Amino acid sequence: MSLLSQISNWLRLTAEGLCQRWGIPLLFVDLLAWMVAVAVIIGLVLLIVLIFVYLERKVSGYIQTRLGPMRVGPIGIFQTAMDALKLLIKEDIVPRGADKILHTLGPILFFVAAMLGYVVIPWDDKAIIAKYVDLNIGILYVTAVGSVGIIGIIMGGWGSNNKWSLLGAIRSAAQMISYEVPMLLAIICVVMQAESMSLGRIVTGQQGAYLSGWYCWRPWLWLPLILFFIAATAEVNRVPFDIPEAESELVAGYHTEYSGMKFALFFLAEYANVFVVGLIGATLFFGGWLSPLGHPDPLHIPGFFWLMAKAFAIVIFLMWIRWTLPRLRVDQLMALAWKLLLPAGFLAIFIVAVVLLYI
Amino acid sequence: MSADQPPEHDEDISKEALPPELQQALAGLITAGALGPEGVEMITTPEHIIATLTALARQIDQPYDMLTDMCGVDQGDELQVVYRLYRRYSAEAAVVKVTVPRSAPRLPTATGLWALANWAEREIADMFGTTFEGHPDPRPLLLPDDFAGSPLRKDYEYPKDHPYLCRDPAREDLGLVSQSASRSEANQAG
């Protein structure tokens, strides 16, 4: 980390020097720094998403006593990269009668919204992309931009001029709006515990001997933990809550009519969202970048690694769930959100409040 | 395919073979009746078919209240429709046959008695060109809406240029080709 920060400092100083010499406002340096950081993160996220897709196929294959992809590269590790390449060179079809603008904007908006969430993730101690903006409301920001993506889905579903797509988009909207509520209730519990909405502060609040300080060890936060993961799974449209794209009912839901690059954007953004869930879940309940070996890490393993490991574990668990469970029906999904998770969320807040006040 | 002699059914059978309660219930409705290996068989006329089926289905003690199958048979000058009934979930069958003239194949529908008759009658109408009067939904079921002809009649000929029956052009130039054509070609070659 120190090496990285030295390099970045040096780069920054060089850029500032150059700007002063050429008479360019220093604001430009900040913009440049952010752009570089964003490019790095997008590249990283795309790489991780490729790994996830590969992992998903391997995990599903192994669960189903298959081998999964085996052909491209050793044990098929380049399969997803090749598939992504294939998607990029495939013909981009816009159906007749479709709203061309919305059809194009939908996946872009969905993708951008998925990427925005990464801005506030604390990758390591003080390593947040948006470190120059006020981060007091980090977790609120994540949930807020998470809801923007739904507009992209509705655009895509409506703009496709396909009834299946429209049904999928409507389902998706209903589902996302419903599950936002219990998810926020679960997050509020953690915020009450950490006494901050900043993700960095939430992580530092979990410092303790080894992994004892993590919020997942506090019994009054177990209910929020479960609520968060149920709601977050629904939020990213994964089984058992994948009704927006339920392939046996709605063909492929909102992306029925998409192909090529636009489909790839939807696909990548979905997995990017799953990764955000892993990261936020790790941050909220499993100590984020904190090392389970102690503070500071005795082996000098960067916190970035620990965060990644935790997020991967969570995502693999979600995959395991996905290949085990059937999916719910749309009314059951709604009933689950409003009749069970919502009261449970209020109950969780009540419990946490009582515990924090009196114990 | 030549229209062969229809199978002989009703040479030596008489209504006396039927059980007495059936004879009573079906008096005046059937033209012939017999005891077959699986159950009773009877032949009736289009005017009496619904009455016969109703009588069988509404029998007091042991009604034949389960219509299992309906089947059309081309009997040369006449078209036959075979109704296969069972005593509720048992092995005792009652087979009711009714013949209609080929020129005017009209029958009353049995959909009022059994819902099963709906698709069964539509299928027979598709395949044999019979008209079931009073049918609630007489559209073609298995065949395309614009299909002409009654394929399961013995005198049906395949229209060679029909779009639904087109041949595989990749095989056309092989000399040996598809379906029954090869046999006649072989005979010529041999």
Add this chain to the structure above:
Amino acid sequence: MTTETRTRTEELTINMGPQHPSTHGVLRLVVTLDGERVVQVIPDIGYLHSSMEKIAERLTYQQYLPYADRYDYLNAMGNELAYVMAVEKLLGIEPTPRCQFIRVMMAEMNRIASHLVYFATLGNDVGAVSVFLYCFREREAILDLFEAASGQRLLYHYLRIGGLRNDLPDDFCAGLGHFLSYFPSRIDEYDKLLTKNRIFRSRMEGVGHFSAEDALSYGVTGPCLRGCGTDYDIRRADPYCVYPQLDFTVPTFEECDAMARHLVRQEEMRQSVRILQQCLEMLPEGDVSVKVPRRIKPDPGEAYARVESPRGELGCYIVSDGSEKPYRLHWRAPSFYNLQAYPVMCKDAWVADLVAILGSVDIVLGDVDR
């Protein structure tokens, strides 16, 4: 309120199929939706119509036998059995006891294989994809046995008029015994993974209600009927082959919903295992075929043979005019009549229920359209 008067809802007509992932073939459902609720379902069939009955009129009795396989391709042995039984009735032939036992074994193995496909596709329909692969894994073991016996994996052409193509190979009984030894535990696994799953149960219970009276009117047979609590199985009601000698129960469930039909099939697999075990014990030695003339010319007449296929009562009606070819051959197709009752089951269903109910009816489009 001006907004309320301006807001207008419309019903949405949507074509499910003929190319839709979960219509189990080329079935087209014209569905009218009110939001997510189903107002009306109209099945449109005929996309897989293959003139099975007309083909019979130009082929001899032996030649038609391979076509019987193809008509309900998931139950090829059962179709052959129905056809062969009908022809044997016409001819007045009684097959040998060993042949009868082997026929029953084949029919029951095919029942297991067909129900496994049912499980697989139902799991896929409700979103549990892994079940699909597990069931196909077990089905492969059965297909291996079929291949050893008949030389083919799906369309066997194994039964012959008056007998069988060949006797069982030497290692067949051992292989079947091995399969039967582990298969019940696999059924338990599906039970744990799918049937007892809370989400699956909430998807299936109370869905697709269909009463026993409706079943009688629509001529619905098989597991769909036994899911209405009616104890009707051709193997019991009108026994054929050696079923009277075998000890098995006909599972019924009273709930009349999709779950009941599902449970019937799950229980039937266990009963088929029982039947197969008994067959293995009781299998007599001897010839498998009786002599039949090379040119089969039955006397004029007609015969109707029915067997219990995995989907219900499968009947084969043959009218003979004394020639080498059937004058008329008619299949009493269980899927055809079961599908006819599908719109009744879909009353007040949700869109997602459509596929679950269709899966629970377990149609084969080759059987529907013939």
Add this chain to the structure above:
Amino acid sequence: MRLSFLNAERRTLMPVHRSRREPTVAELLLIILEGAWSIVVGLYVTFINFWRTKVTDRYPHRDPALNWQPRPGYRGDFALITDRETGKLRCIGCQQCQNICPDGCILVVPEGKGKERHPKEFYIDAGLCMYCGLCVEVCPADALTMTPDYETATDDPRKLVRDIDYLRERGMEYDEVLRVQ
């Protein structure tokens, strides 16, 4: 509290809930626990299957010998057997296979009379064939057989028409296999 999605109806297999009335809070907790347990059990089943032997095969292997081998008696591609002593085809051109074929996919053109009769042309359209094996069963000279070869896919339906040279070559190729049977 009404929880319609739980469909708390009677079920013989799982005796937790039998009534149609709405569940009380205690029953509700029981349902939730039971549902959670069923999910855990399901996860366990997929977990053990994760470690099971993988059943799929990496067909086609680079080494053809590793590919799946059909059982004896498998009905695959066709072959005409050549007699070892005379070096001629066993086929006597009787056309019985042609007559029995339900699909009409066989065409035999015989040549010669009596003992000299042999096939001049022998076509089998494997694209029409349904591999029922009737032609093999009916063959009086045991000349026409089916090999265990199942890899018959091509990119052109014309290539599926087997002529007499092809069938003879196949017979030579599978000579040993067919003789053992």
